Structures are given as structure tokens and as C-alpha cells.
Amino acid sequence: MDNIRSWPGAIQNCAECGGEMRYAGLGEFRCVECGNVQLNDYGRVRAYLEAHPGAMQSEVSRATGVSTNRIRQLLVEERIEISANSNIFLNCEMCGMPIRSGSRCPKCEERYQREMALEKKAERVGSIKSGHMAGDKMNASGEMRFLKK
Ligand SMILES: [Zn+2]
Numbered sequence: 781m782d783n784i785r786s787w788p789g790a791i792q793n794c795a796e797c798g799g800e801m802r803y804a805g806l807g808e809f810r811c812v813e814c815g816n817v818q819l820n821d822y823g824r825v826r827a828y829l830e831a832h833p834g835a836m837q838s839e840v841s842r843a844t845g846v847s848t849n850r851i852r853q854l855l856v857e858e859r860i861e862i863s864a865n866s867n868i869f870l871n872c873e874m875c876g877m878p879i880r881s882g883s884r885c886p887k888c889e890e891r892y893q894r895e896m897a898l899e900k901k902a903e904r905v906g907s908i909k910s911g912h913m914a915g916d917k918m919n920a921s922g923e924m925r926f927l928k929k
Pocket residue numbers: 794795796797798799811812813814815816
């Protein structure tokens with residue numbers, strides 16, 4: 781909570797007077813000059829979820845103007861959590877099991893980490909076979925590869 785101003789969604793300056801915005805809690809920022817209150821993405825999503833505890837992700841997105849990707853990101857970062865009495869709001873991206881935050885259930889997270897490790901190994905072996913590798917992590921042209929999954 782201390783590094784709130786470094787959050788991607790932190791509001792630095794007042795939209796009304798340009799004054800300094802101070803974090804007031806729960807995604808709310810208050811201007812030290814004029815008292816104007818602004819909510820960041822997190823604040824808007826949180827406020828909506830408080831009023832509509834069982835809301836679906838798409839509904840929250842429509843109502844708050846915050847993209848579902850961003851909402852998902854907030855969940856993954858565990859800034860918001862699905863309330864206990866909520867309908868299913870988030871699913872494990874691998875097995876679809878309902879989860880309350882993050883992107884994978886603990887079981888799949890473990891499997892995912894294991895598969896990523898295997899995939900990295902396979903990638904290295906494959907590259908050596910196709911003659912691209914000089915025994916390092918880079919190929920002949922020095923190009924880095926990013927695994928996207
Ligand atoms: Zn202001």
C-alpha cells in the first residue's frame with residue numbers, strides 16, 4: 781500500500797485544478813488543493829463490485845469502462861478479489877475451475893510451471909538439432925526469442 785503512487789493506475793494530478801492527488805484508499809484519489817475525488821480503474825471496478833457483488837466480468841467492464849483485460853489484470857495482481865458470495869467471475873485459464881484471483885488454480889499453476897520448464901528445454905534441443913545454436917541461448921544472428929503462451 782505504501783507504493784500506491786507507483787501503481788499503473790495511480791492518478792498523479794487533479795483533472796479539475798492540476799493539484800496533487802493523494803491516495804485515499806480503495807482506488808480513490810483526492811486532490812489536496814480542491815478535494816476533487818477521482819477513482820482509478822481499480823477504484824471503479826471495486827466500487828462496482830461492492831454495489832453488485834455477483835457481477836460478471838463483462839458486465840463490470842461495460843459499467844465501468846475498464847477493459848476486461850484490465851479487470852483480469854487487477855485480479856491477477858490480486859488487487860481485487862472475487863467476493864465469497866459472488867457468481868463465478870474468473871476461471872482457471874487451463875482447466876476452467878473457478879478461482880478467486882490470479883490466472884490459474886494452484887494445481888494448474890504447478891503444472892504450468894513444470895511445462896514451461898520442459899518447453900524451454902525442448903526449445904534448446906530443437907535449436908541445436910536445426911543447427912541454429914552455437915551452444916548459447918541466442919541463435920547465430922544474436923536474436924533473442926520470447927516464448928509466448
Ligand atoms: Zn483539484
